[in-house]
Amino acid sequence: MSTLFEPWKLGRIELANRVVMAPMTRNRADVAGVLPDSAATYYAQRAGAGLIVTEGTQPSAAAQGYPGTPGLHTDDQEKAWSRVADAVHAAGGRIFCQLMHTGRICHESLIPADAQVVAPSAVRADVEVARADGVMVPAPEPVALDQAGIAQVIEDFAAAAARAVRAGLDGVELHGANGYLLHQFLSPGTNVRTDAYGGSPENRARFVVEVTAAVADRIGADRVGLRISPGGQFNDMADKGNEDTYLALAEALAPLRPAYLHTLRRRSSPLHTELRRRWPTTYVLNTGYLGGSELDDVAPLVGAETDLVSVGRLFISNPDLVRRWREDIPRAEWDESTFYTPGDAGYTDYPSWQGSDA
Numbered sequence: 001m002s003t004l005f006e007p008w009k010l011g012r013i014e015l016a017n018r019v020v021m022a023p024m025t026r027n028r029a030d031v032a033g034v035l036p037d038s039a040a041t042y043y044a045q046r047a048g049a050g051l052i053v054t055e056g057t058q059p060s061a062a063a064q065g066y067p068g069t070p071g072l073h074t075d076d077q078e079k080a081w082s083r084v085a086d087a088v089h090a091a092g093g094r095i096f097c098q099l100m101h102t103g104r105i106c107h108e109s110l111i112p113a114d115a116q117v118v119a120p121s122a123v124r125a126d127v128e129v130a131r132a133d134g135v136m137v138p139a140p141e142p143v144a145l146d147q148a149g150i151a152q153v154i155e156d157f158a159a160a161a162a163r164a165v166r167a168g169l170d171g172v173e174l175h176g177a178n179g180y181l182l183h184q185f186l187s188p189g190t191n192v193r194t195d196a197y198g199g200s201p202e203n204r205a206r207f208v209v210e211v212t213a214a215v216a217d218r219i220g221a222d223r224v225g226l227r228i229s230p231g232g233q234f235n236d237m238a239d240k241g242n243e244d245t246y247l248a249l250a251e252a253l254a255p256l257r258p259a260y261l262h263t264l265r266r267r268s269s270p271l272h273t274e275l276r277r278r279w280p281t282t283y284v285l286n287t288g289y290l291g292g293s294e295l296d297d298v299a300p301l302v303g304a305e306t307d308l309v310s311v312g313r314l315f316i317s318n319p320d321l322v323r324r325w326r327e328d329i330p331r332a333e334w335d336e337s338t339f340y341t342p343g344d345a346g347y348t349d350y351p352s353w354q355g356s357d358a
């Protein structure tokens with residue numbers, strides 16, 4: 001019997017079930033990085049998830065890598081997030097904000113004129129990035145962060161986390177997956193530094209450990225999660241064979257006891273078994289892209305391989321996914337063409353199931 005629908009204690013909060021809505025960028029924010037009121041509706045509609053992890057959100061203006069992503073570094077952005085937090089809580093849900101610095105996956109037109117596209121090392125990604133006007137162009141060569149730059153990014157994450165808590169959000173998830181800045185530090189292909197942040201597995205893990213520690217120090221470790229994608233190749237990453245870095249990361253973070261580790265994986269492997277064994281608190285698994293995210297795919301994993309599972313696209317088209325799973329109600333299909341388009345279509349207009357309502 002799966003324990004998917006049973007409660008779970010996550011840090012200082014109680015989750016109603018073990019299904020997490022995975023972080024998903026939806027590009028509905030305005031040019032100032034402020035979410036529209038419809039974002040509160042969108043997230044509240046999905047409050048039946050045990051925990052919502054929001055779309056990737058920039059902790060500073062310099063951290064933005066896509067048009068229309070929200071920020072959490074101005075008062076107006078914080079106010080919009082507090083509307084989201086209030087709406088989700090009123091609907092009985094829990095919500096962490098994903099903080100994302102895109103590093104080298106960024107076009108300079110998206111960031112302030114005095115900011116630079118940064119990364120651990122000056123290694124260009126062989127991908128296209130979006131300009132502020134939405135046109136896709138080759139990624140620029142990033143500038144390697146110096147010590148002062150590293151300290152600034154760490155402070156930006158901590159300051160954004162403080163704003164998240166002030167806005168009433170339950171915590172933050174640090175985006176260490178999918179080829180963005182934190183992942184770029186972890187990977188030997190993107191991190192060729194010769195200082196304390198590169199070279200050995202422990203050194204490659206150092207930046208992520210320092211970001212996590214600084215955020216934990218500001219808002220409490222039990223309000224901080226971390227997402228990783230070991231071996232992930234998205235955004236021109238060469239992360240295969242990098243298991244030692246992830247083990248060093250888990251080792252260094254374990255004494256801090258962050259709220260959770262959220263791992264994207266395609267299939268089970270010795271690394272994942274070992275990560276879960278070493279991780280002292282909640283473990284979250286996303287088997288999405290290749291392993292599948294339907295009930296039959298994820299329910300057997302809960303209790304056996306993970307504490308919680310996260311699910312992405314099904315939550316876009318099924319705001320009441322957990323109820324549909326529990327009551328065996330058919331699931332609606334998502335429409336990819338509206339994942340990233342402005343407006344309410346494909347955002348707040350997927351209905352909850354009405355069929356069997358008494």
Ligand SMILES: Cc1cc2nc3c(=O)[nH]c(=O)nc-3n(C[C@H](O)[C@H](O)[C@H](O)COP(=O)(O)O)c2cc1C
Pocket residue numbers: 022023024025026054055056098175177178227264286287288289292293310311312313314339
């Ligand atoms: C529209 C869309 C946007 C996404 N944006 C993010 C993001 O901002 N941060 C992140 O960590 N993952 C992001 N992802 C990855 C999802 O969190 C998830 O891992 C992926 O969709 C696979 O799970 P699924 O098969 O259940 O959808 C995104 C995925 C989709 C489909």
